[in-house]
Amino acid sequence: MTDSSRSPYRPTRRGGRRPAVQQGPKDPARRAAYDVLRAVETRDAYSNLLLPPTLRERGLSGRDAALATELTYGTLRRQGTYDAILDACVDRSIRSVDAEVLPVLRLGAHQLLSTSIPPHAAVSATIDLARKVIGHHRSRFANAVLRKVSARGLDEWLAVVAPDRGDDVVGNLAVMHSHPRWVVQALAEALGEDPADGLAETERLLAAHNERPLVTLVAKPGRAAVADLVEEGASPARYSPYAAYLPEGDPGLLRPVRQGRAGVQDEASQLVALALTRVPVEGPDTRWLDMCAGPGGKAALLGGLAGQRGGRLLAAEVQPARAGLVANAVQRSVRDAARVVVADSTAPAWRDGAFDRVLVDVPCTGLGALRRRPESRWRRTAGTAAELGPLQRSLMGRALDAARPGGVVAYVTCSPHLAETRGVVTAVLAGRDDAELVDAAPHLPEVPDSGSGPFAQFWPHRHGTDAMFLALVRKR
Structure with missing residues (x-):
């Protein structure tokens, strides 16, 4: 079961056909959701990585899995909106609410405000859960708060708690679309919009972050074809020649995925790797490097393509656990062309000028993947991008060092934040005379609106992909 699965509990306004709701002493769906939310909060877990195995381990399928x-x-997506509403329903402040209680209140608010579950059933089932996970005393508090929440619909609450758009458009959008204020500002800047003009496109982007993304599959080159995925119920993707969309279900149940011949990878993530392989290089083209390879999606794609061309890929990852994921992803690549090493790419063991093509997908704020990892918006702060800047610039510089003269580097980040994208590339190139930007657009012919100028920038609301950034740089 994945985030894209069809569900009778899809978000909706009040009204319409109301599905039956499981009540009583056993409610595995709500308990699974609560446990994942607690892990996200206390262990910095990622919901998209934790929920599928939780459902499998607990034997949840069908309606239970869909509800969970x-x-x-x-x-998680609407947490900021719900917190603003809950804050108006708590006598003191939501900051005073125990950490164990908050997920219960948020789960209840979501059912009351954004699903077609009847209000009395939503409150009753949530309080049954509360008695089990936070105890009888605190469940009475949760009951009182949720009954206040149930007094209004979502639109009515937003009219109460959201700042007036004419006075504070950034604050209004932050509450309306459940994003921290600083994220709204950063995204507006990346889109080139001024708050004085209303932020119309920024609002479309924020709304897209709260929609269910399709699960996008990748057929690993030389091991599977899109036709194999179509046979399993997927449909060919819009852009990448290796991608297919899965409309519903658990991708882990598909035979090509189980066999390691296909995987799950966003379409923009595939395209930025493909663009690197399309830039002409003079001379040999047999040594490729992926400097920050975990968890291995781009490495699997590059490894297959390198093998088909008679080349080899070195995939480096500093964290041993993530290096293991990379090894699984590239296993049995064409001609076993991919080798995985645990290495710190800011102080690498390889010699300078050794590679024909280099991919550096740097650690970032993750603001480009908020559809798939909604909790990321609540974990970062306005200073996170600045804190990551030195590492990003160091990795970019090392990537240029690793490329031979005439070779090509792809700087990639899953964030549109200007400090992490153009800011890094511009700063690094300003201090070097041995590198020049290559226009990315000709190497992404499938996406005519991938960006203006030399860079490529994908967007959820424009392309239906994660907000991946790409800069291509040639070593002189």
């Missing part, structure tokens, strides 16, 4: 999926992702 909707409650988990829906609650």
